[in-house]
Amino acid sequence: MSGPPVAHPPAGGARRAAFLDRDGVINVDHGYVSRIADFQFVPGVQAASAELARAGFALVVVTNQAGIGRGMYTEEDFAVLTEWMRGQFAQAGVAIAGVYHCPHHPSLALGALRRVCDCRKPAPGMLLAAARDLDLALAGSVMFGDKCDDMRAARAAGVGTRVLLGKDGHSVPDEACEAAGAGLRFASLAQALADPGLRRDLGLAQRAAAA
Numbered sequence: 001m002s003g004p005p006v007a008h009p010p011a012g013g014a015r016r017a018a019f020l021d022r023d024g025v026i027n028v029d030h031g032y033v034s035r036i037a038d039f040q041f042v043p044g045v046q047a048a049s050a051e052l053a054r055a056g057f058a059l060v061v062v063t064n065q066a067g068i069g070r071g072m073y074t075e076e077d078f079a080v081l082t083e084w085m086r087g088q089f090a091q092a093g094v095a096i097a098g099v100y101h102c103p104h105h106p107s108l109a110l111g112a113l114r115r116v117c118d119c120r121k122p123a124p125g126m127l128l129a130a131a132r133d134l135d136l137a138l139a140g141s142v143m144f145g146d147k148c149d150d151m152r153a154a155r156a157a158g159v160g161t162r163v164l165l166g167k168d169g170h171s172v173p174d175e176a177c178e179a180a181g182a183g184l185r186f187a188s189l190a191q192a193l194a195d196p197g198l199r200r201d202l203g204l205a206q207r208a209a210a211a
């Protein structure tokens with residue numbers, strides 16, 4: 001995860017990011033999704049992502065993929081699925097700025113991938129790497145995830161806005177991750193972007209009231 005040190009311009013010159021967890025946020029979490037056939041987009045996620053991109057957010061996917069470490073699928077399987085996913089977003093007019101994944105697990109992974117790493121959420125390593133690579137302003141950025149570990153990683157990285165989503169796009173999480181500083185809860189990314197308060201926080205123009 002570590003790269004050469006990079007000098008940063010002031011935060012004002014950097015881009016804001018919308019960090020997206022993958023399973024549960026972009027696609028319905030069926031558990032260790034590794035094949036295109038099992039990848040089911042959460043309703044509205046592409047349109048919502050497109051709106052964030054138009055507002056200037058860099059879209060960055062940050063995903064724990066311990067299934068690689070556990071030998072359930074390979075790095076190549078993940079790469080193939082990621083390429084397809086990016087293509088689906090591209091067809092919707094959305095450029096994904098980066099995809100970061102952690103293949104490790106501290107106890108269940110095999111071989112060299114079984115270790116405590118700095119990238120598996122709730123550690124902030126993937127977000128910090130993206131910030132270095134893409135020159136991101138983290139305080140003005142937002143994290144959308146379906147687990148408290150997503151919220152913890154975002155808080156540890158200094159991401160200013162943290163939003164907890166449901167896992168299937170239809171149900172609002174029962175409990176907020178208050179301890180992780182995430183009080184906002186919505187069923188899906190699309191539902192979140194329909195909220196006037198969050199839109200204000202993110203600097204998005206308010207939508208016209210429905211007739």
Ligand SMILES: [Zn+2]
Binds near residue numbers: 102103104117118119
């Ligand atoms: Zn890792």
